[in-house]
Amino acid sequence: MATGKFQSIGPPPEILVFVDLPEGELDDYGKGILSEASRLAKTLSAEWSVLCLADASDEVMTTLAAYGARKLILLEGPEDLADSLEVQGRLIALVASERESSLILLPHNDLGGSLAPLLAAELDAALFTEAIAYRIEAGYLNVTRQLLGAQVAEAKIWDASTPLVLSINPRVLSSVVLPGMASDQVQVENWPLSSSVVAGATHIVERIPADPQTVDVSEAEVLVSVGLGCSVQGFTQVEELTQLINVSLGVTRPAYDLGYTDFERMVGQTGKTVAPRLYLALGISGSMHHIGGIKDSKRIVSVNIDPKAPIIAISDEAFVADLREVMPLLIERVKSVSRGDGETGGAA
Numbered sequence: 086m087a088t089g090k091f092q093s094i095g096p097p098p099e100i101l102v103f104v105d106l107p108e109g110e111l112d113d114y115g116k117g118i119l120s121e122a123s124r125l126a127k128t129l130s131a132e133w134s135v136l137c138l139a140d141a142s143d144e145v146m147t148t149l150a151a152y153g154a155r156k157l158i159l160l161e162g163p164e165d166l167a168d169s170l171e172v173q174g175r176l177i178a179l180v181a182s183e184r185e186s187s188l189i190l191l192p193h194n195d196l197g198g199s200l201a202p203l204l205a206a207e208l209d210a211a212l213f214t215e216a217i218a219y220r221i222e223a224g225y226l227n228v229t230r231q232l233l234g235a236q237v238a239e240a241k242i243w244d245a246s247t248p249l250v251l252s253i254n255p256r257v258l259s260s261v262v263l264p265g266m267a268s269d270q271v272q273v274e275n276w277p278l279s280s281s282v283v284a285g286a287t288h289i290v291e292r293i294p295a296d297p298q299t300v301d302v303s304e305a306e307v308l309v310s311v312g313l314g315c316s317v318q319g320f321t322q323v324e325e326l327t328q329l330i331n332v333s334l335g336v337t338r339p340a341y342d343l344g345y346t347d348f349e350r351m352v353g354q355t356g357k358t359v360a361p362r363l364y365l366a367l368g369i370s371g372s373m374h375h376i377g378g379i380k381d382s383k384r385i386v387s388v389n390i391d392p393k394a395p396i397i398a399i400s401d402e403a404f405v406a407d408l409r410e411v412m413p414l415l416i417e418r419v420k421s422v423s424r425g426d427g428e429t430g431g432a433a
């Protein structure tokens with residue numbers, strides 16, 4: 086993601102990474118932001134520390150060390166700490182300010198996206214959200230985000246002279262462990278609650294996971310997309326499949342033109358840019374206008390009758406097959422697994 090050498094104004098930057106531990110464990114966002122932190126620390130020649138609001142298990146400590154973390158700050162908060170964004174924001178800001186952290190890094194998920202502006206306000210820091218890329222340009226850190234799909238890019242330059250709160254778009258996060266970065270030991274520092282932090286006026290009542298059937302396709306975890314290779318009957322079967330395995334549905338532009346779905350499910354240059362964990366392309370040729378919108382997918386699997394279709398070459402796994410034969414078999418297989426009379430294979 087980066088080129089050139091960073092020239093810090095003043096002392097080398099110190100990165101503070103906020104890591105949420107739902108159920109006490111690291112999720113994909115946590116691993117993704119740790120991976121990004123180690124990469125960014127290397128690029129900026131910076132020290133970095135991890136901040137958590139809950140006790141870390143031995144397994145979490147081992148993973149932190151694998152990513153190269155050397156310090157873990159554990160906040161000891163009031164009982165309702167996890168329920169109040171304001172309190173979390175104030176506590177994290179307090180740590181960042183006392184440690185003189187110049188870069189506060191967090192994933193732009195439901196929690197990080199809400200905390201980032203709170204932190205920036207508390208710290209009187211610059212705020213840059215949903216970053217998708219960064220590079221070093223003329224000694225500065227230049228971070229970029231995309232707005233309105235791929236059509237508008239915004240960038241910000243930073244020289245470490247003022248604190249920066251930086252949230253990373255989850256779709257570019259990957260849990261890659263950089264080679265040679267592992268640390269021998271993670272030093273734990275308990276950070277007692279300061280009496281200056283008062284209870285917040287708002288509380289998190291519940292964190293409800295997104296419904297794959299209605300979530301924006303750009304945020305879909307597993308996306309099954311349909312192209313012109315699917316007949317109307319085939320499309321009905323794909324809809325049934327997405328409901329059976331509870332995943333999201335997308336379409337190519339011609340499939341949208343045929344009226345298969347609304348515009349917001351269209352994937353590609355004119356449609357949405359997506360980055361699911363799994364992208365299943367059914368009867369899609371793989372035109373550049375479509376590929377442009379799916380290239381950040383972690384895994385692409387395609388089914389196409391034509392072995393020369395361009396989608397085959399960019400797929401991690403491709404099946405040359407006729408969807409008219411595949412779809413009924415696939416649906417029957419899924420139903421049989423959910424009835425418990427088939428071998429489990431992990432549909433999605």
Ligand SMILES: Cc1cc2nc3c(=O)[nH]c(=O)nc-3n(C[C@H](O)[C@H](O)[C@H](O)COP(=O)(O)OP(=O)(O)OC[C@H]3O[C@@H](n4cnc5c(N)ncnc54)[C@H](O)[C@@H]3O)c2cc1C
Pocket residue numbers: 311312313314315336337338339340351352353354355356357367368369370371372373374375378388389390391394406407408409
């Ligand atoms: C400015 C511009 C912007 C565009 N933006 C977008 C965009 O955002 N998104 C987008 O998708 N397109 C976009 N397009 C259109 C794009 O160029 C392609 O025309 C489109 O992506 C092709 O869609 P498709 O793969 O569904 O159809 P096709 O290219 O017709 O491919 C159908 C595929 O289905 C396969 N097939 C046929 N029958 C079967 C079967 N029985 N079983 C299995 N496979 C079968 C065929 O082998 C073929 O590969 C844009 C075009 C322009 C000019």
